[in-house]
Amino acid sequence: MNLIVAGARKEYEDGLSVAELIVIENVETPMYVSVSVNDEFIKSGEFETTIMKENDNVEFLYFMGGGE
Amino acid sequence: MAFSNEQLERYSRHMILDEVGVKGQKKIMKGRALIIGAGGLGAPAALYLAASGVGVIGIADADAVDLSNLQRQVIHTTPDVGKPKVESARETMQAINPDVEVRTHKFFVTADNISSLIADYDFVIDGTDNFPAKFLINDACVISKKPFSHAGIIRFQGQLMTWVPGEGPCYRCLFNNPPPPDAVPTCRQAGVIGAMAGVIGCLQAMEAIKFFTGAGKLLTGSLLTYNALSMDFRKIKLARRPGCAVCGENPSITKPFDYAAPVCEGITI
Ligand SMILES: [Zn+2]
Numbered sequence: 001m002n003l004i005v006a007g008a009r010k011e012y013e014d015g016l017s018v019a020e021l022i023v024i025e026n027v028e029t030p031m032y033v034s035v036s037v038n039d040e041f042i043k044s045g046e047f048e049t050t051i052m053k054e055n056d057n058v059e060f061l062y063f064m065g066g067g068e
Numbered sequence: 069m070a071f072s073n074e075q076l077e078r079y080s081r082h083m084i085l086d087e088v089g090v091k092g093q094k095k096i097m098k099g100r101a102l103i104i105g106a107g108g109l110g111a112p113a114a115l116y117l118a119a120s121g122v123g124v125i126g127i128a129d130a131d132a133v134d135l136s137n138l139q140r141q142v143i144h145t146t147p148d149v150g151k152p153k154v155e156s157a158r159e160t161m162q163a164i165n166p167d168v169e170v171r172t173h174k175f176f177v178t179a180d181n182i183s184s185l186i187a188d189y190d191f192v193i194d195g196t197d198n199f200p201a202k203f204l205i206n207d208a209c210v211i212s213k214k215p216f217s218h219a220g221i222i223r224f225q226g227q228l229m230t231w232v233p234g235e236g237p238c239y240r241c242l243f244n245n246p247p248p249p250d251a252v253p254t255c256r257q258a259g260v261i262g263a264m265a266g267v268i269g270c271l272q273a274m275e276a277i278k279f280f281t282g283a284g285k286l287l288t289g290s291l292l293t294y295n296a297l298s299m300d301f302r303k304i305k306l307a308r309r310p311g312c313a314v315c316g317e318n319p320s321i322t323k324p325f326d327y328a329a330p331v332c333e334g335i336t337i
Contacts, residue, residue, distance in 0.1 A: 007302055032247045041241065041309050059304045061291065063247055064220030064227050066255035067265075068107035068137075068197025 004057045012052070019047040027060055034061035069094055075167065079121055087283035093121065097167075099280035102126040102189035104177055104205060106153035108255075108265030109219055109272060110195030111143035116273035118161035118168050122280070125161065126189055128173035129153045140262035177201060179324040182208040191279050192216035193272045197255065199246035200327035206231070206239035208324040210314045215279055217272040217287075221260050222253060224296040226268035229287055230275045236289030241309040241316075246327055264296060 001014045005025060012024070018037070022030045035042045036059045042050050052058070071079075071090070082088045082096070099122045103110045106129040117125050131153050133144045141153075148156040154172035161170050173185060177196075182204060186192055192214055194205045202218065209216040209231065218239045219228035231238050271292070278284050291304045314321040 007300075029247075029252050032252055034242055034244075036304070036306055039305050039307050041307070044244075059306075061242055061304070061306075062225075062227075063199070063243060063252045064222045064225065065199050065202070065252065066197055066221040066260050067105055067109040067195050067202075067219060068255060 001052065001054050003052055004055070006058070006060060016052045017048055018042055018050045018052070018058075021052060021058065022047065022060075025060070028062065032063055035059070036061065069097070075121075078165070078167075082120070088281055092281035092283065095282070096277060096280045097121050097123045099191065099276070100124040100126070100189045101191050101193065101276050101280075102128065102186060103193045103195055104128045104201070105195035105197065106131075106141070106143065106157040107137065107195055107197060108140040108221065108260065108262075109269040110193065111141040111157070112266045112269035113193050113195060113273040113276070114143055114157055114161055115164065116270060117276060118165045118170070120273075120277055121165060121167055122276070124169045124171060124189070126171040126173055126185075127154050127157050127161075128175065128177060128185065129157075130174055130176045140260065140265040142266065177204060177208075179204065179208075179326045182324055183212060186212055186214050190215070191276045193276060194218050195269065195272070202239060203246050203327060204324055207314050207321055210238050210240075211322065211324065217275045219268050219272050221264045221268050222255055223258055224261050224264065225294065226264050226296075227291055227293040228268055228271055228275075229291045230279075232279075232286060232288050235286075237306050237308045238312060238315045240314050240321075241312045242291065242306065244313075261296060264294075267294060267296075 001012050003012050027033050038057050079093045082093050083090050101117050101122050103114050106127050133148045133151050133156050135149050143160045144156045154174050158170040158172050213233040215232045217230050293302045310317050
């Protein structure tokens with residue numbers, strides 16, 4: 001299955017959940033990442049049950065607290 | 069409002085632009101911007117807004133200039149170490165452009181003072197360095213329907229997003245709640261490249277100028293992320309979260325509130 005993850009199109013195995021994708025992509029601070037699929041946010045409680053489909057566009061959003 | 073000869077010369081590079089012109093420069097000069105945090109992001113934002121001739125610029129911060137600030141907070145200079153940041157910032161801004169009125173607010177924003185503070189301004193720039201303050205600014209601006217620019221930086225990365233009433237997600241749509249203290253790295257622990265504050269703070273100033281002049285399209289409905297190591301700018305399109313606690317359909321947050329300040333850090337705006 002093809003997914004677009006953080007802007008890059010790549011091949012993944014079928015039936016991947018958001019939670020599994022977070023592990024595969026080695027996401028930094030995975031407990032605190034926000035995920036959007038096709039421009040819609042996925043609730044963190046639904047990472048395990050949300051299954052990716054062909055051509056889904058996945059973005060990871062990271063906390064950036066600096067500014068000082 | 070007629071321009072003086074000095075103003076015609078000072079702002080000539082603005083006024084020659086089709087998107088700004090004489091009308092746009094007048095709008096800039098009638099604009100009132102509030103910068104919360106006179107630090108890494110606030111410094112370049114304040115410099116460019118002052119140079120642009122924004123009529124009233126408020127700057128809120130309770131801190132004093134520290135030597136470790138000078139690697140990125142370019143509005144302060146070495147002789148300013150120890151001086152209140154708002155004073156040091158005001159002096160630099162007025163040296164650049166005596167036309168602008170600088171209002172100093174020498175305190176940290178809290179749930180008690182933020183609503184009355186932002187009420188006097190048209191556009192708010194979040195230049196704070198901690199999550200409780202960023203969520204407080206988001207909530208107060210959403211509740212007061214006050215347009216604002218959110219930004220964050222760390223290491224070689226930065227991101228920003230603009231919020232305008234009715235357009236796109238708010239910061240809370242993106243992140244729900246602040247992470248627990250020390251759960252994600254801060255600049256103090258992880259570092260930040262000085263020029264990153266310049267890049268992102270200038271983009272915030274750009275959004276304020278676009279807001280005042282109406283030029284172009286604001287960065288609403290998208291988060292712009294910048295990775296300096298790969299030199300990638302990405303604009304991530306995002307929708308509102310219908311269940312957002314402050315901008316959603318049934319908001320549970322109807323007035324600003326303070327999250328506990330992280331004890332280990334000592335809260336700076
Ligand atoms: Zn929201």
